[in-house]
Amino acid sequence: MNQKFKILLINGPNLNLLGTREPKIYGSDTLPEIIKKIKSTANILNVKLYDFQSNAEHKIVEKIHESKLLKIQFILINPGAFAHTSISIRDALLAVQIPFFEIHISNIFSRENFRSHSWISDISCGIISGFGTDGYICALNKSVNMLIKKSL
Numbered sequence: 001m002n003q004k005f006k007i008l009l010i011n012g013p014n015l016n017l018l019g020t021r022e023p024k025i026y027g028s029d030t031l032p033e034i035i036k037k038i039k040s041t042a043n044i045l046n047v048k049l050y051d052f053q054s055n056a057e058h059k060i061v062e063k064i065h066e067s068k069l070l071k072i073q074f075i076l077i078n079p080g081a082f083a084h085t086s087i088s089i090r091d092a093l094l095a096v097q098i099p100f101f102e103i104h105i106s107n108i109f110s111r112e113n114f115r116s117h118s119w120i121s122d123i124s125c126g127i128i129s130g131f132g133t134d135g136y137i138c139a140l141n142k143s144v145n146m147l148i149k150k151s152l
Contacts, residue, residue: 004048005147007140008072009038010060011053012080018105018133025106027132034133041137045144057086064092074143075100076136083108083118090119099146101139104129 011031014021019030029037035051042049050072052063060082067075075098082089083102093100102120107130121127125146128135 004046005074005144006048006050006070006072007042007074007076007143008063008067008070009035009049009051009136010063010075010077010079011051012060012078012082013055013057015078015080016053016055027105029133034136037133038136038140041140045140047140047144049140057082057088061088061092064089064096064098067098068096072098073147074098076103076139076143077101077120078103078105078136079118079120083120085119087119090123093120094123099125099143101125101143102127102129103135103139105132105135106130 016031018026018034019028031053039049050070054060054063064075075093077100079086079089079102083104102118102124104127108118109129118127126142128139131138
């Protein structure tokens with residue numbers, strides 16, 4: 001069997017409240033339920049999926065830095081509100097030079113105006129926004145496809 005790809009999933013602030021936080025916008029699945037589904041798909045795809053959630057910006061920055069040492073090959077990040085505020089997360093992603101997808105459960109472009117600008121979108125490989133929690137699986141599948149193409 002091929003070598004496992006190493007992918008890091010990062011979830012930002014307030015995503016620990018999924019399942020109870022504004023279910024009309026974010027759905028009823030909890031973060032542990034979502035992670036379980038993603039890890040199940042990752043196993044099928046021969047991916048070692050690491051997951052991390054924090055409400056603290058500096059912890060997310062540190063995890064991004066650590067990803068270089070762990071030889072992470074792709075990052076999937078739902079930065080939550082940090083998408084609209086965090087230059088430090090942007091700088092960390094630029095510093096490690098690991099390709100990444102930006103994920104949002106809701107369609108950030110159909111919500112409040114301030115949510116339509118992300119500080120990381122322009123440096124990402126792509127943005128998945130508005131597909132609910134299915135966006136995570138979409139991002140995982142596409143990242144694996146990209147890694148396969150890169151390894152050929």
